[in-house]
Structures are given as C-alpha cells and as structure tokens.
Amino acid sequence: MSFFDLIYRKQKNKKTVELNTQKTDEFADKISLELKTSAVEAITQILEEKEGKYLKSILETSFFPLQSLVFVPSDFETAKSVEEFLRIHQAIDIKFKQKFLRSLLQSEYRSKRGGTVSVNNEFLPEIQLDKKSVETRSDEESFQISLRGRKILFRAVASLGIPVRKNKLSTMVNNNSSSLSNQQTKLTVRLLISDSTGHREIVNSIPLMLGREPKRNCSEYGVIPIRVKSKFVSRSQIYIFGIVDQIFCVVPDTATLTCTTASGKKLEPGKIYSIDSSIGERFYCGYPLDHEGPLTGNTDPSQFPIIEITSQNNLSESGTPRPKILK
Numbered sequence: 001m002s003f004f005d006l007i008y009r010k011q012k013n014k015k016t017v018e019l020n021t022q023k024t025d026e027f028a029d030k031i032s033l034e035l036k037t038s039a040v041e042a043i044t045q046i047l048e049e050k051e052g053k054y055l056k057s058i059l060e061t062s063f064f065p066l067q068s069l070v071f072v073p074s075d076f077e078t079a080k081s082v083e084e085f086l087r088i089h090q091a092i093d094i095k096f097k098q099k100f101l102r103s104l105l106q107s108e109y110r111s112k113r114g115g116t117v118s119v120n121n122e123f124l125p126e127i128q129l130d131k132k133s134v135e136t137r138s139d140e141e142s143f144q145i146s147l148r149g150r151k152i153l154f155r156a157v158a159s160l161g162i163p164v165r166k167n168k169l170s171t172m173v174n175n176n177s178s179s180l181s182n183q184q185t186k187l188t189v190r191l192l193i194s195d196s197t198g199h200r201e202i203v204n205s206i207p208l209m210l211g212r213e214p215k216r217n218c219s220e221y222g223v224i225p226i227r228v229k230s231k232f233v234s235r236s237q238i239y240i241f242g243i244v245d246q247i248f249c250v251v252p253d254t255a256t257l258t259c260t261t262a263s264g265k266k267l268e269p270g271k272i273y274s275i276d277s278s279i280g281e282r283f284y285c286g287y288p289l290d291h292e293g294p295l296t297g298n299t300d301p302s303q304f305p306i307i308e309i310t311s312q313n314n315l316s317e318s319g320t321p322r323p324k325i326l327k
Helices: 022-051 056-061 076-090 096-102 139-148 166-183 216-221
Strands: 009-012 015-018 062-073 108-110 116-118 154-160 188-195 198-205 208-211 224-227 238-243 246-250 257-261 272-275 281-288 306-311
Touching: 022 062, 022 076, 022 108, 022 154, 056 062, 062 076, 076 096, 188 208, 198 224, 216 224, 246 306
Parallel strands: 062 116, 208 224
Antiparallel strands: 009 015, 062 154, 108 116, 188 198, 188 306, 208 238, 238 246, 246 272, 257 281, 281 306
C-alpha cells in the first residue's frame, strides 16, 4: 500500500466513480523515500564525525540526541512540487505537514562503530530553501543526471547534541514521577476495630484491605493489609480506597460473609459504596450473604467484629454554587 491512500468514491445515479490518484501516490512515495534516505545519510555522517572523539565504552552506554534536521530541495522544480503537495493537503488537515515530516524519522539511528542517535518523540525536521533551491537546472545538468541514472531531490543537514547516558533519561522520568507522587495528598482514615484482641485504633493512609487473612501480595499493589482477628469475618472482608478527596469501600466478590451499616444496610459484594467523610461509617461484620433482616447474637466482637471508619483529612466545605430559578 502506498504512503497516502487518497482514493475517494462518489456515487451518482448508482454508478461508482473512482478518482485517479496514482500519480499523487507515486509522488508521495518518491519524496518520502528520498527524504528518509537523505535523513539517514545526514545523521549517520554527522554521527561518524562525532563518535570518533569518544571512547567505545562511552558510545555503548550513551546516545547523541538529534538537535536539528533540515531538508533542502535540490532545485526549483522539486521545491515547488513539495511546497504545492504540502499546501494542498494541509488545507484539508492542518497538522498534515507535521505528521508527514514526523513519519520520515526512525526512533534511533546507529553507526557501524556502535554510536547511537536518539530522536525525541516531539522532534520535527524542517524543509528550507537555499540558493540552489530557487534555481532551474540547465540542460547540461539535466543531461548529466540522466547519465547517472538518478536525480537527487534533497540533501539534509543534521546536528547532534553532546552524549547523554542511556539510563539518565529514565532516571529523570522516574524522578519526575516520584516528585509528582510526593506532591499528592494522601487520604488518611482512622479505624476503630473491635475484635478478639479488644478495641484498637489505627490511623493509616488508604487503600486498605481489612480481613481475617488479607492476601500477602496486597503490598505489591500498594494496598496495606490489616488483620481483623475474629471468627466470623472473611479473609478479605472490606477494601477501602479513595478517589480525589472521597472515601469508598467495597466487599470483594470472593468474600463469603458481608457487613451491615449502623442503619442496617447490607453491603452487596462487588458494589461500591461511598463513606461520608464528615461523619464516617460503622460496619458490623459476619453477616451471611443469603440472610435478610436483623441478625441476633452478634454482640461478641471476638466472633462478630465491628469496624468504624472516619476520615482524617480536612476537606473543603465549599460546594458547587446553584443557580436561582425564578418561578
């Protein structure tokens, strides 16, 4: 398939008309190949000039960032054709030129000695004219080109930055991510747990997984496991998490027992419930999934634990303003 698939179909009187765009496709493929070739030649040439100044051990652990790449049309005819090609398609898609130029580049280029040039995802080459670009070739020059068998449409000029260690870029990304993570406000909750050990208070940041034996791999996913030591409580009983400044909870689908709230509401496994951050919520554990109505004999925390959750964060009191509606 050609680089540009510009085939439009138009139906009129139940007849299909196919526009002939073969010449445009061939031109697009031709200049694309020429530009890619000139880019490779220019980048590898400047890379081979630069890498000779460095030890091979440095080249193996570093890369040269591509700073600039300029394509120069070889004559007026080429410059005019390319300018017209880009102008026509840019009228349809304003970002066509950027997309086209970006598609010409590889993510990196290598030399035989081991040097590497890395191309940033946001990098864009340029097309510029010089004195030769506005000149028309003479008959003699055209005859010489025909003898060589190939007309050079473009030449390219590239420049490289100083070598950068390959692990430095990833370190910078990780540092930025860590910095952003450190700036984030973590939601903290206060837990009052009544179980076989008595009454205890825990203050911790969320997410949390509470249960008789929470999975050991919780910490691998950034979840803090908290054991509840009672008889009638699931291994993973209730998961507490936050979104922005709101606290939510959910009973995992794998739980064989569920909880009820202080108002007697039964939590359905897999369903997410919000917890009022201003007043919190109390959960009574050990409630059978198939049971409806009140449960008797669940007053002993060593068998039926009680978990109370309240927020420790100072939340904004301001709400969304509402318009006044005149009746």
